[in-house]
Amino acid sequence: MRLETWEEMSKVSFDKRMVAELTSLRFLEAHQHVVVLGPVGIGKTLVPQALGHIACRHGYYVRFTRADEMLRKLRQSRFDNSREPEMIALTSVDLLIIGDFALEPMTKEQSRDVYQLFLERTGRGSIVVTSNRDAAEWLATFDEVLLAQSAVERFKNAAYDFIVEGESYRSRLKPTLDSEGPTPTSPFQSHAPGHDVEADRAAIRRTHQAAKADGWVAA
Numbered sequence: 001m002r003l004e005t006w007e008e009m010s011k012v013s014f015d016k017r018m019v020a021e022l023t024s025l026r027f028l029e030a031h032q033h034v035v036v037l038g039p040v041g042i043g044k045t046l047v048p049q050a051l052g053h054i055a056c057r058h059g060y061y062v063r064f065t066r067a068d069e070m071l072r073k074l075r076q077s078r079f080d081n082s083r084e085p086e087m088i089a090l091t092s093v094d095l096l097i098i099g100d101f102a103l104e105p106m107t108k109e110q111s112r113d114v115y116q117l118f119l120e121r122t123g124r125g126s127i128v129v130t131s132n133r134d135a136a137e138w139l140a141t142f143d144e145v146l147l148a149q150s151a152v153e154r155f156k157n158a159a160y161d162f163i164v165e166g167e168s169y170r171s172r173l174k175p176t177l178d179s180e181g182p183t184p185t186s187p188f189q190s191h192a193p194g195h196d197v198e199a200d201r202a203a204i205r206r207t208h209q210a211a212k213a214d215g216w217v218a219a
Contacts, residue, residue, distance in 0.1 A: 012042050012166030022047075022162065023054055027126055028095060033159035034128040035135055041168025048097040048128040060094040067101045067129075074113045091120045101129040101138075108143040115151040122154050135159070 021027070027034060036047045052062040065073075070090070077083040090096060106114065121127055131138075135156040142148030 012038075012164055014162065014164045018160065018162050022051060022160065025051075025055060025058060025060075027160060028055060028060060031121075031123050031126055031158075033126055033155060034162055035156070035159050036128065036130045036162045036164065037134060038130075038132070038164035038166070039168070040132060042164055042166045044130040044164055045099055047162060047164070048099070048130060051128060052095060052097055055095050061092075062095045062097065063089070063093045064097040064099070066099045067103065070098060071106070071110045071113060075109065087116070087120075090117055091125065094125055096121065096125065096127045098127060098129045101131045102133045102141045103131075105141050106143055111143040111147050114142070115147040118151045118155050122158065127155070127159075135161075 022034060034048070034051070036044045038044045048064070052064055055062050073086060074083065077086040118127075133141075135152055138152050139145070139148045142151070
């Protein structure tokens with residue numbers, strides 16, 4: 001998927017100069033970050049995915065994770081003594097992509113994990129995050145105010161803001177009845193030649209009888 005065709009396929013708007021800047025990968029060379037901001041359902045994830053593919057083609061190491069998945073793995077790593085390898089994996093790649101960041105409040109433990117991650121990647125590697133919240137709103141999702149201020153201040157002052165506006169594509173994918181089309185036929189009316197329709201009906205009856213016996217359906 002190319003960012004150049006995104007606007008043609010979706011009802012979104014964004015700064016094309018920002019696209020040119022980011023796809024040049026100069027932010028990666030400078031160890032800067034990117035925040036992709038926009039409402040739910042407009043396809044924000046496409047941006048970091050496209051940047052990640054471009055970075056891979058140019059020889060950079062890239063890792064993609066959702067924020068909730070990343071924090072869950074870091075929590076689990078405390079119990080199986082894998083925290084150090086997990087944190088090294090997150091801090092050593094050239095480009096770390098985090099989806100759906102600051103979607104929900106973080107615990108004290110999670111707040112410290114994010115602080116450490118932002119701190120260790122500052123000046124050493126780039127992060128691209130997608131979020132429904134502006135960076136200034138991230139403060140409220142941290143459990144500790146001082147950690148929040150330090151982490152967010154470090155991040156946002158080294159990050160490009162890529163703002164995407166538009167309509168949710170998901171509403172356009174919602175299935176609807178075709179009022180002008182032909183009435184759909186049942187599977188029994190459109191079976192292939194030689195297909196045993198009676199065997200299918202008998203199987204359905206047996207399934208229904210079993211479900212009644214187990215109490216799943218009314219008698």
